[in-house]
Amino acid sequence: MEDRVRAIFAELLGLNATEVTDTMSYNSLEKWDSLKHLELVSKLEDTFGINIDMDDVIAMSNFRKVVETAQKYLDKKS
Numbered sequence: 001m002e003d004r005v006r007a008i009f010a011e012l013l014g015l016n017a018t019e020v021t022d023t024m025s026y027n028s029l030e031k032w033d034s035l036k037h038l039e040l041v042s043k044l045e046d047t048f049g050i051n052i053d054m055d056d057v058i059a060m061s062n063f064r065k066v067v068e069t070a071q072k073y074l075d076k077k078s
Helices: 002-013 034-048 054-059 063-077
Strands: none
Touching: 002 034, 002 063, 034 063, 054 063
16 A cells, blocks of 8 residues: 555656655655645545545645555545
């Protein structure tokens, strides 16, 4: 699942998957703006068949938190 999230990040932000790190954060990467954040959420929801609450959308401030949030919703789905 983490590799799929990494691939989504890379695709949306125009990066190589190897450039996507756990500490990559919303406020430290110019390409990761509010529009890309919403696109990321939409792509995660479509890819994994989940619906992420707004509080969690806001809390997804770095790559690791995005992975943890996606996993949380996948676990709920099971």
